[in-house]
Amino acid sequence: MNAITYFPGCSLKDSAASFERSTVAVMERLGHPLEELPRWTCCGTVAALATDDLMHLVAAVRNFERAQKIEAEEIVAPCAMCFNTLRQVAMRVNVDVEARDKINAFMNEEEDYEGGVAVRHLLEILRDRVGWDAIEEKVTEPLFDLPVSAYYGCTLVRPSGVGIDDPAAPAVLGDLLEALGATVVKTPFDTECCGSYQVVDRRDLAVDRSLRILRAAITRGAAVIATSCPLCQYNLEEARRGALAEGMLVEATAPVVAYFTELMAAAMGLDEELLPADLRAAVVRSRETTPEGV
């Protein structure tokens, strides 16, 4: 089977290193090894697309050109933010020949990008190519009775046409968690924004939004919130840390925030080193409370 061309993105190499480690390990276990796109650059981030100019598309197109160079028809991103940015640009330059020509003329040190490279999120590969059944087969330590909130945020599902699932009632992450044996906890905040980049200029705003997401999960008994974006992860963790310090939340009920691939690694019995201590503790706790024979 051909390896999947993988676009890590900057965060997975830095602040979200555990996202990358668990991603690489679970895909290896599933028999779909990842091969890192050579000489990839920053995707540009969704914020860059807020400006209506071609310059901010260059970063993404350069990555497509590098995928084209190795004859890869698609690139797969685990980070929801990178995925969203790259797919939005792909959807534009794969059809807008005028924009593509202009970018190609600017990037005169590279081969022309001809269009046609598809961008997929890792969850799409798991759902559409690997399949929930195949994942379930690899689960050796099911997360029985672990209540997990499937937090989508914005970039996995919006805008419609770009997102990987129904923007109002997505199922993909919940379906994955069920395949791992977890109990999915639905909240009205599953597709609410965490505050995103506002954390830089309006920290209070991001903390406020993230706290609402955390509280909705607590009210419904979630032990873990599953994420797919390093920025969501950061905002939720920061809000959690602050609220614990100020006594607004208590350790016993505040859900652990974890990447979905870390939960997969836990269910597949992969090296415990892959799991952050707080997630490992939550998984152990849920197993201890699970009655024999379940």
Added chain:
Amino acid sequence: MTDEKPTQIFIMGKAYDVPPGVTIMDAMEYAGYRFVRGAGCRSGFCGACGTVYRKEGDYRFEFALACQEMVQDGMHLTQLPFTPAPRAAYELPSLDSSENVLLQYYPEIARCVSCNTCTKACPQDLEVMEYVQAALRGDLAEVAALSFDCIQCGLCAMRCPADIKHYHMAQLARRLLSVSASPVPEHLTERLKAMASGACGEELDELVGLDVDALKERYSAREIEPAAEGAA
């Protein structure tokens, strides 16, 4: 001047005939310019003479070191005295390289749009944009490896639409790496200790007392790399 046909260049718009096969710097001096800044080692190493030029019929800027690049017919030239690019102030031993220090001291690297203009401007042919990208993901070793041959000419920073100070940032990366990942050299530690306790004091006093000509003589006669014992 030889019998060869002279090369015609344009310095700040004015035509000059200069001998063929000389460097941009020599040609400009031949034409009567005198460099106070924008010239240094004249050996392609110090980075003081980073320069830009255009050739007739070509829409692109070309980049070079004036002391290394030979003049060509139809070159349009000037010489850049300096690149204004502030360097961050830091206390190296107090930096925590587990954090992305590069992003802290040079936050503008986050403005990189991968346009690659810096790479096109590098007279050393370094993959400048690639090392900025490596810096964004905190990969000190990659930044250091890709920027190792940087001579700090500053042309990358001059051209960057995102106002990144590539070469200063890469220097910080190399310094961080040397502090965090390289072994402490024993001989250097010993030497520093000796100097702190007054070794070389007399020799230094003697040098301070010399006049310029005597200093020049000493400098020219200096032994750069002492021959290893037993070497032929």
